[in-house]
Amino acid sequence: MQKTLLYPICKINIGLYVVEKRPDGYHNLQTLFYPVGLTDSLEICEPRDRHVPYALYVSGVKNLCAPEDNIVVKTYLALKEEFDLPPVEIFLGKRIPTGAGLGGGSSDAAEMIKGLNERFRLGLTDDDMRRRIARFGADCAFFIDGKPAYAEGIGDVLTPADVSLKGKTLVLVKPPVAVSTREAYSGVVPAQPEHDLRDALSRPIETWRDTVSNDFERSVFRLHPTIEAIKNTLYDLGALYASMSGSGSTVFGIFPHRMEGIEAAFKDCFVYQERLRKASAETDKLV
Numbered sequence: 597m598q599k600t601l602l603y604p605i606c607k608i609n610i611g612l613y614v615v616e617k618r619p620d621g622y623h624n625l626q627t628l629f630y631p632v633g634l635t636d637s638l639e640i641c642e643p644r645d646r647h648v649p650y651a652l653y654v655s656g657v658k659n660l661c662a663p664e665d666n667i668v669v670k671t672y673l674a675l676k677e678e679f680d681l682p683p684v685e686i687f688l689g690k691r692i693p694t695g696a697g698l699g700g701g702s703s704d705a706a707e708m709i710k711g712l713n714e715r716f717r718l719g720l721t722d723d724d725m726r727r728r729i730a731r732f733g734a735d736c737a738f739f740i741d742g743k744p745a746y747a748e749g750i751g752d753v754l755t756p757a758d759v760s761l762k763g764k765t766l767v768l769v770k771p772p773v774a775v776s777t778r779e780a781y782s783g784v785v786p787a788q789p790e791h792d793l794r795d796a797l798s799r800p801i802e803t804w805r806d807t808v809s810n811d812f813e814r815s816v817f818r819l820h821p822t823i824e825a826i827k828n829t830l831y832d833l834g835a836l837y838a839s840m841s842g843s844g845s846t847v848f849g850i851f852p853h854r855m856e857g858i859e860a861a862f863k864d865c866f867v868y869q870e871r872l873r874k875a876s877a878e879t880d881k882l883v
Contacts, residue, residue, distance in 0.1 A: 609842050610759070610808065611797065623786060627746070629745050632766065632870070656691055667701045693846065702739060706737070738754060760872075765869055766851075767850075769866070779816065830848075834852075
C-alpha cells in the first residue's frame with residue numbers, strides 16, 4: 597500500500613503586536629514566525645474501503661472534533677473538489693499541543709496540501725499552495741516553506757526574516773490551561789509598538805527582554821497567573837529571552853545551552869526542548 601508520510605512542524609511568535617483594528621473586525625498584527633522542530637505525524641494512504649471518500653484516524657489528543665471539522669480533512673475536500681482526487685485514508689498523530697499558540701493545526705493543513713500535491717502530482721507551486729491554504733488560517737501559508745518570516749496583516753503577509761537562533765536551546769512549556777481568543781484580546785488596545793520589531797530582533801538576544809514583547813501577555817497573565825509564573829521561572833533558570841507564544845498558553849525560553857532536568861521545574865506541564873542548528877525546521881531534538 598503506497599503511503600505518504602509527513603511531519604508537520606510548529607512555530608513560535610517572537611514579538612507580537614496588535615497594531616490596529618480592521619474594518620472587517622479582525623486585527624492587523626506584527627510578529628515574527630520562527631519554526632520549531634516539534635512535529636505531528638501525517639500519513640496519507642490508499643483506502644481500504646474505496647466506497648467512502650475518506651477516512652480519518654487521529655491519535656495523541658483527547659476531545660476530538662468531528663472528522664469533517666478537522667482541518668486536514670477540510671484541506672483534502674477542497675482539493676478533491678478542484679482536482680477530483682481519489683479517496684484516501686489519513687492518519688494524524690498529534691504531538692504538538694492544541695490551543696497552544698504554536699500553530700499545530702495550521703501546520704497540519706499546510707503539510708496536507710503539500711503531501712497531496714506531491715502524491716497526486718497536481719503541479720502546484722509554493723505560491724499556488726499558499727493561496728489555497730490561506731482560507732483555513734492566517735498562519736497556514738507560513739508553513740509551506742517554514743522559514744523565519746515577519747508576518748503582518750492578520751498574519752498572512754509574510755516577509756523573509758534574517759533571524760537565526762543557531763546554537764541556542766529552545767524550551768517550550770505548555771501548562772494544562774486553555775486560552776480563548778476572546779480572553780487574549782480582552783486587555784489589548786491596538787497601538788504601534790514602542791520598539792520597531794525588525795530593529796529590535798537585529799540586536800543581541802540579551803536585549804530582547806527590554807524591547808520585544810507580546811501584547812497578549814497582559815490580559816492572559818491577569819486571567820491565568822500560572823502562565824506568567826512559567827515565564828518568570830524560565831528567566832530564573834537563565835533564559836536569555838522568554839515570552840508567551842501567540843495567544844498562549846505555551847511559553848518559550850531561549851537558553852545558551854541544553855537544560856538538564858528542566859521537566860522537574862514544570863510538573864504537570866508539557867515540556868519540550870531542542871538545540872537549534874540553523875534558521876529553519878532542521879533541528880537537533882533533545883527530548
